[in-house]
Amino acid sequence: xxxxxDEEESWSIQREKIIGLxxxxxxxxxxxxxxxxxxxxxxxxALLDQSNDCIFLLHxxxxxxxxxxxxxxxxxxxxxxDILSIPWNRFFPEEAVAxxxxxxxxxxxxxxxQDTITxxxxxxxxxxxPVEVTIRLVTFQKELYGVAVARDITERxxxxxxxxxxxxxxxxxxxxxxxxxxxxxxxxxEIAGIDLAGCCVPAAHIGGDYYDYFRREDxxxxxxxxxxxxxxxxxxxxxxxxxSVICAQVHSFTSPGEVLAxxxxxxxxxxxxxxxxxxxxxxxxxxLTRTLTYANAGHVLPLLSRSSGTPCSELDADGLILGVxxxxxxxxxxxxxxxxxxxxxxxxxIIEAQNGAKELFGIDRLxxxxxxxxxxxxxxxxxxxxxxxxxxxxxxxxxxDAAMIVLKVV
Amino acid sequence: MTDPSKFALRKFVAPEFIFGIGARRLAGRYxxxxxxxxxxxxxxxxxxxxGWTDDVIASLEKESVEHAVYAAVTSNPKSGEVEEGAEIxxxxxxxxxxxxxxxxxxxxxxxxxxxCTNKREIGAFEGVDKVEFxxxxxxxxxxxxxxxxxVSQFAIISDSRRRxxxxxxxxxxxxxxxxxxxxxxxxxxxxLTACTAMDAFCHACEAFVSTAHSPITDLHSLEAIRLxxxxxxxxxxxxxxxxxxxxxxxxxxxxxxxFSNASxxxxxxxxHSLGGLLDAPHGECNAILLPYVIExxxxxxxxxxxxxGKAMGLNVESMASSGAMTALAAAVRRLCEGAGxxxxxxxxxxxxxxxxxxxxxxxxxxxxxxxxxxxxxxDIEAIYxxxx
Numbered sequence: 001x002x003x004x005x006d007e008e009e010s011w012s013i014q015r016e017k018i019i020g021l022x023x024x025x026x027x028x029x030x031x032x033x034x035x036x037x038x039x040x041x042x043x044x045x046a047l048l049d050q051s052n053d054c055i056f057l058l059h060x061x062x063x064x065x066x067x068x069x070x071x072x073x074x075x076x077x078x079x080x081x082d083i084l085s086i087p088w089n090r091f092f093p094e095e096a097v098a099x100x101x102x103x104x105x106x107x108x109x110x111x112x113x114q115d116t117i118t119x120x121x122x123x124x125x126x127x128x129x130p131v132e133v134t135i136r137l138v139t140f141q142k143e144l145y146g147v148a149v150a151r152d153i154t155e156r157x158x159x160x161x162x163x164x165x166x167x168x169x170x171x172x173x174x175x176x177x178x179x180x181x182x183x184x185x186x187x188x189x190e191i192a193g194i195d196l197a198g199c200c201v202p203a204a205h206i207g208g209d210y211y212d213y214f215r216r217e218d219x220x221x222x223x224x225x226x227x228x229x230x231x232x233x234x235x236x237x238x239x240x241x242x243x244s245v246i247c248a249q250v251h252s253f254t255s256p257g258e259v260l261a262x263x264x265x266x267x268x269x270x271x272x273x274x275x276x277x278x279x280x281x282x283x284x285x286x287x288l289t290r291t292l293t294y295a296n297a298g299h300v301l302p303l304l305s306r307s308s309g310t311p312c313s314e315l316d317a318d319g320l321i322l323g324v325x326x327x328x329x330x331x332x333x334x335x336x337x338x339x340x341x342x343x344x345x346x347x348x349x350i351i352e353a354q355n356g357a358k359e360l361f362g363i364d365r366l367x368x369x370x371x372x373x374x375x376x377x378x379x380x381x382x383x384x385x386x387x388x389x390x391x392x393x394x395x396x397x398x399x400x401d402a403a404m405i406v407l408k409v410v
Numbered sequence: 411m412t413d414p415s416k417f418a419l420r421k422f423v424a425p426e427f428i429f430g431i432g433a434r435r436l437a438g439r440y441x442x443x444x445x446x447x448x449x450x451x452x453x454x455x456x457x458x459x460x461g462w463t464d465d466v467i468a469s470l471e472k473e474s475v476e477h478a479v480y481a482a483v484t485s486n487p488k489s490g491e492v493e494e495g496a497e498i499x500x501x502x503x504x505x506x507x508x509x510x511x512x513x514x515x516x517x518x519x520x521x522x523x524x525x526c527t528n529k530r531e532i533g534a535f536e537g538v539d540k541v542e543f544x545x546x547x548x549x550x551x552x553x554x555x556x557x558x559x560x561v562s563q564f565a566i567i568s569d570s571r572r573r574x575x576x577x578x579x580x581x582x583x584x585x586x587x588x589x590x591x592x593x594x595x596x597x598x599x600x601x602l603t604a605c606t607a608m609d610a611f612c613h614a615c616e617a618f619v620s621t622a623h624s625p626i627t628d629l630h631s632l633e634a635i636r637l638x639x640x641x642x643x644x645x646x647x648x649x650x651x652x653x654x655x656x657x658x659x660x661x662x663x664x665x666x667x668x669f670s671n672a673s674x675x676x677x678x679x680x681x682h683s684l685g686g687l688l689d690a691p692h693g694e695c696n697a698i699l700l701p702y703v704i705e706x707x708x709x710x711x712x713x714x715x716x717x718x719g720k721a722m723g724l725n726v727e728s729m730a731s732s733g734a735m736t737a738l739a740a741a742v743r744r745l746c747e748g749a750g751x752x753x754x755x756x757x758x759x760x761x762x763x764x765x766x767x768x769x770x771x772x773x774x775x776x777x778x779x780x781x782x783x784x785x786x787x788x789d790i791e792a793i794y795x796x797x798x
């Protein structure tokens with residue numbers, strides 16, 4: 001219950017307010033609200049000006065721009081005043097203007113209030129910008145306006161072009177790889193006294209691995225495994241060239257050393273010019289004498305797993321990589337083989353396969369695999385190696401091409 | 411020697427106003443200049459029938475300002491009418507208001523404006539300085555010479571549910587412009603002329619003795635009293651005399667400027683209570699109560715009342731206090747009688763049983779706080795009883 005003094009006080013406060021001396025005894029003024037709205041407008045304007053897109057407000061009845069953002073002025077290279085005073089259709093080609101007119105005239109009637117036009121926008125300073133313009137029709141205060149947002153699509157068009165070219169290139173590469181693979185022997189020749197198997201596992205990109213067999217008239221068989229440095233189309237082309245030269249030269253020489261020396265002479269110029277090298281191992285096997293004769297041009301050394309069960313060993317012979325210099329001598333070595341001996345020729349794609357921890361597969365794992373599978377057929381040995389490599393890397397695709405030949409004396 | 415209390419802080423707020431014959435036709439120009447796209451015209455059926463609303467609409471059309479009309483306002487405008495008008499304002503997407511009529515349409519228009527920008531129901535603004543956001547532009551064309559709602563910071567709304575009138579007092583609701591055209595008062599029926607003029611007379615008297623009066627409001631109060639005393643009865647006899655109508659309209663304006671700034675007193679507090687509870691006509695209630703309130707207040711401010719007597723042409727200077735009081739009350743009664751307003755509260759439907767309720771409501775009316783003599787509830791009950 002209010003006491004008389006409370007009532008006295010409340011009457012006196014109320015009287016002060018009625019007189020107009022209260023904190024909020026103010027006459028109506030719109031200025032504070034106006035100021036607040038102006039601040040909001042300024043913030044909104046800053047927002048629009050910060051946009052990378054050009055934003056235009058088109059007053060439809062008068063066919064003129066009534067507002068544009070800062071970005072439009074910058075990209076068109078004209079002042080705001082200029083843009084507002086030039087007829088809007090002068091900024092766009094005729095066909096784009098016609099589309100916009102169609103939207104304005106028939107669009108509304110058909111309940112169609114927006115359109116996106118890919119066109120060009122003419123700068124005041126000359127030249128043009130490729131743009132995608134989205135126009136929306138809106139009504140403010142019973143007047144029809146078009147809000148046009150023009151986005152510069154120079155970058156997008158460039159990216160699309162690159163994408164197109166890339167896909168063309170990829171198709172060409174596919175074709176090149178197919179051709180390259182078709183040059184490898186489909187099946188190994190059948191030679192009495194030995195079992196043979198070969199394979200080439202394609203990597204994600206084109207490479208320069210190569211292997212081949214050549215039957216000799218004396219019943220011997222020559223085998224070659226090679227790797228052109230790099231993964232370029234150039235490497236692939238040189239691999240094809242090397243193959244042609246080998247095929248042409250192989251029957252002119254009997255010694256692997258002579259074959260390699262001749263190859264080096266013929267290919268030196270081209271390899272040197274391309275800045276590429278070839279590593280190559282050349283091997284001849286005479287079934288009658290069970291003799292291997294071989295020479296090496298800097299290739300990874302083949303592994304030999306004897307039937308006697310001794311640890312696997314490498315076949316080594318001195319010789320420089322092809323393409324380093326002319327006149328290179330190649331050491332030729334001989335080795336007697338026993339039934340059950342297994343020889344594995346390979347390229348570095350096998351031992352350089354990496355796992356997630358960036359460890360290499362390495363020669364030790366390869367030897368182990370070879371010895372564990374010693375008793376199996378050459379094809380089974382190849383399969384075992386590939387399986388082990390895949391298990392090691394955790395992925396089925398190899399970084400590099402990998403080729404192998406397995407020879408087993410029976 | 412001048413009493414320093416004469417220079418206590420006082421504020422004087424008045425809208426821009428145009429006073430003169432034909433002022434109503436400027437509504438369109440003002441609406442356009444205020445940025446109006448579509449105005450809500452608030453009026454009532456009587457004013458529409460008299461043709462004044464159409465004049466105002468024509469001036470809007472001339473300026474190509476669109477309009478919507480809300481004309482269902484009754485006397486003692488109800489809060490429901492405010493909400494109804496506000497709904498039309500929103501639906502029609504108006505952005506300004508033109509009120510054409512007496513105090514009821516103008517107060518209703520003020521309420522509509524408050525509700526539209528402050529987004530709460532009208533009851534929430536009862537009291538002083540409760541309006542936070544400025545209302546839409548409000549143009550007033552008064553068609554009675556009395557309420558002066560077109561220049562005041564008051565809006566009186568009836569809450570039919572609570573059966574009481576509540577006052578909204580805020581400088582925020584002083585209209586933006588008043589277009590005061592004496593021509594619009596020529597169609598008022600005699601009784602309405604009398605009631606509204608006595609309302610204005612009450613405004614002037616109460617403002618003059620108010621505890622919030624100031625030298626400026628005093629000038630307007632006394633001039634209004636003088637004008638009404640001199641011209642009211644003549645104007646009632648010659649309703650088409652535009653000059654006499656002009657004098658009464660001017661009295662209403664001056665009384666309005668005075669009371670809007672000096673506020674009122676017990677007569678209005680008690681009349682609001684009557685209007686809310688019984689829907690009794692405001693002007694009549696004022697006229698009935700005024701002499702009794704003069705008798706109650708006189709001892710507190712005898713010199714102020716003597717000034718009123720002088721303005722009415724009474725020779726009160728030579729009289730003793732009690733004589734002066736009696737003479738003044740009698741002069742007011744004579745004026746009312748002359749105007750045909752010799753009623754008692756019984757005749758407007760009051761009986762003894764409602765008096766405690768009436769007094770309680772009156773004691774909470776903001777007008778009571780500036781009454782020159784602070785009444786108790788019992789005092790108020792006694793005044794009502796005497797007026798039965």
